[in-house]
Amino acid sequence: MASTGLQVLGLVLALLGWVCGALVCAAPQWRVSAFVGGELVIAQVLWEGLWMNCLSQTTGHIQCKTYDSTLALSTSVQAARGLTVLSLLLSILAVMLGVAGAKCTHCMGDSNQASKARLTRIAGVLLIVAGLAYLMPICWTAYATVRDFYDSNVAASLKRELGPALYLGWGASVLLLLGGALLHVGSSAPVGRALPVSGAAAKPSPSMGPAGEVKQQEKSFV
Template sequence: MATTGLQLLGLVLAVMGWVCGALVCAAPLWRVSAFVGGELVIAQVLWEGLWMNCLSQTTGHIQCKSYDSTLALPTSAQAARGLTVLSLLLCVLALILGVAGAKCTHCMGDNNQASKARLGRIAGVLFLVAGLAYLIPICWTAYVIIRDFYNPNIAAPLKRELGPALYLGWGACVLLLVGGALLHVGSSSPVGRTRPVFGGAAKDNPHPGAAGEGRQPEKSFV
């Protein structure tokens, strides 16, 4: 039977992951300028995100600017844009199906529990796919940052470090994956499992009776 507690817990965790993922997608905190080498310039810090970069100064002044050209961005940034947006759209679709398929809602009526459980399982799978789709750009960006940081052929001012948005993105992926798994497990089929037993017993009962009725006349003649 569908478990309401697991469904609600899965939906809550998945929604939290969706909100965190939206914040990570919009925040310009994916990359931060690294202070390496003999000359350290700490008067300003450069933050880079998917859609804009920001320059923070020690005076407290922050200046943000969106990227002039999308095609001029690195391949990892372009792929991260597409995958994060796709993941967020899948979360919206999964949330609609999850609410409609929850056992505690009345969107499809109370007499259609099998279809509601099916929608809940589909929503759980969509949340799992969204979590995996969001995990790819996070890990890809982190790999590129670490690879370039230890590359001696890249100048020190061009090297970057992991921004706080990446860590929040990993947390959002975990919430989406765990929430989707709980929603899928909690939306098991409500169809009764004893139906084949009763059906087999009902089919077996008439045969002995019919055989008995057929044998009684033979015994009477004998």
């Protein structure tokens, strides 16, 4: 019963991580414009994401535009795109395998528990890989943003700060990793204990050994 609860909890966390990851992938707030000058009035805020950038004004008007060319983007943005999309695809595949192999489902029948447990463990490993793949572009974007912010050679107008999408991305990665770990632990086979040797099994057979020969000789003389 405990392993079934771990599997269900792992699937729920994996689904939440996938939803958060999809929102982060589409959100344009990976990096926001930083105001390090002496201006007190901020009229516009620039948001930058993987697929578009947006210009938010104090009046509430937001204007977004997708990037014109993928090849014109930096290598880090292209790699972040590929890793996030790959992570989302692996996550949805892992969730499908986890649902098929969970103990509380009947997708593969109830008689094939060993195959179902193996399938769920594979789903857990895929979720862990997906979480690590999603974590890499998030951490790299945060590192590059902080590095450029404190670089004196970068102009003040080009400095950026960490956007709220990065924090949600860290949460999505943690959910995927926890979901994969719970699925794998909940599907692991319990460690069997060695059965004690019974006393009757340890006794010699009455027809074998010296004692058995003496009994047979006594019977022959009678």
